[in-house]
Amino acid sequence: MQHDASDRQSGTGRLIYLVGPSGSGKDSLIDASRERLSAAGVEIARRVITRSAEAKGEAAHGVTAEQFEAMRAQGAFAMHWRANGLDYGIPLQVDQWLSAGRSVLVNGSRAYLVEARRRYPNLLAVLVEVRHGVLRERLLARGRESAEEIEQRLARNARLQALADPSLHVLDNSTTLETAVAALFTLLHDEGVLPQV
Ligand SMILES: Nc1ncnc2c1ncn2[C@@H]1O[C@H](COP(=O)(O)OP(=O)(O)O)[C@@H](O)[C@H]1O
Numbered sequence: 001m002q003h004d005a006s007d008r009q010s011g012t013g014r015l016i017y018l019v020g021p022s023g024s025g026k027d028s029l030i031d032a033s034r035e036r037l038s039a040a041g042v043e044i045a046r047r048v049i050t051r052s053a054e055a056k057g058e059a060a061h062g063v064t065a066e067q068f069e070a071m072r073a074q075g076a077f078a079m080h081w082r083a084n085g086l087d088y089g090i091p092l093q094v095d096q097w098l099s100a101g102r103s104v105l106v107n108g109s110r111a112y113l114v115e116a117r118r119r120y121p122n123l124l125a126v127l128v129e130v131r132h133g134v135l136r137e138r139l140l141a142r143g144r145e146s147a148e149e150i151e152q153r154l155a156r157n158a159r160l161q162a163l164a165d166p167s168l169h170v171l172d173n174s175t176t177l178e179t180a181v182a183a184l185f186t187l188l189h190d191e192g193v194l195p196q197v
């Protein structure tokens, strides 16, 4: 089924497009917010990634490159991109949720933000940031990537930081996850995604 921009905006649901460098804590923030988001009626998109299912700390659906290409060719993705040597896809189900008036949180890509905004003009772009130096520590502590892959992620971050988009709402995750979760919910209330309390 083909969708155009007006189809994607027809519901009242809001796309919450969460971005930030690899290692800034997007997955951790999503996991720590999952129950509260669900209770508030916000859906969380499950990413499809060409990363092995055994990879630590990942709630995504791991597929082979061939499976990903077959899914893409069948139109299974609302959005997809390639980064860090991996393919990432966001299931088409996101569009059904939005059309039904449900807000949806997506773990997105900064490099894909312009295209995401073209498709979903009303999206809420949220940037998870950490203080200088923390990123390297977090990536090393996560222990999922090799030293070379970590350096590539840090270099990608340095390139993408230079393109910072002023419309991004910044959430700091340099301290505790609880602080970042609280900041996310404050933002969702302030932006009208969730009712004011
Ligand atoms: N506020 C925090 N304090 C300490 N460690 C954190 C915090 N947030 C995330 N981490 C840790 O940092 C690493 C990277 O987090 P992750 O959620 O995988 O980042 P991303 O999804 O952005 O790549 C993980 O090991 C995670 O446990």
Ligand SMILES: O=P(O)(O)OC[C@H]1O[C@H](OP(=O)(O)OP(=O)(O)O)[C@H](O)[C@@H]1O
Pocket (backbone or CB within 6 Å): 019, 020, 021, 022, 023, 026, 083, 084, 086, 088, 107, 108, 109, 110, 111, 112, 153, 156, 160
């Ligand atoms: O254009 P960028 O903003 O750099 O984003 C590129 C990709 O990296 C991030 O994934 P994730 O944090 O899961 O990366 P990882 O594979 O290193 O965990 C993000 O969710 C994107 O899918």
